[in-house]
Amino acid sequence: MFNKKNRQHGVTLLESLIAIVLAALGVIGMIGIQLRTLADTQNTVRREHLRRTRAPSAHLVAETAALARSESKRVKAETGDIPIRRIAAWAW
Structure with a gap:
């Protein structure tokens, strides 16, 4: 078909x-x-x-480092150079 x-x-x-x-x-x-x-x-x-x-730019990094150093010196002067273990004991 x-x-x-x-x-x-x-x-x-x-x-x-x-x-x-x-x-x-x-x-x-x-x-x-x-x-x-x-x-x-x-x-x-x-x-x-x-x-x-x-x-961060180099200027900001240097400025932050200088601020950290000055704060560290301030904290040491205020605590009378107390060892960190005694400071941590006071915090608890």
Whole structure:
């Protein structure tokens, strides 16, 4: 009843549609990878900027060290150079 020519009718169109769908899925996947890479790059740039702007400058570090030394000298002068074990016992 059906000859071979009639059975092949439409198969080429179906194969073409499947190929187009697979190609579209591949392109969508590649776009997703690119968007993820772009987002990661932006996050890295943002983190690096925050790290640079929040890093203490050498001037602040030196000023903090000088303040710590002066406070240490003040505490030693006030306690009369009492050993730390006795100070800790007073705190309890």
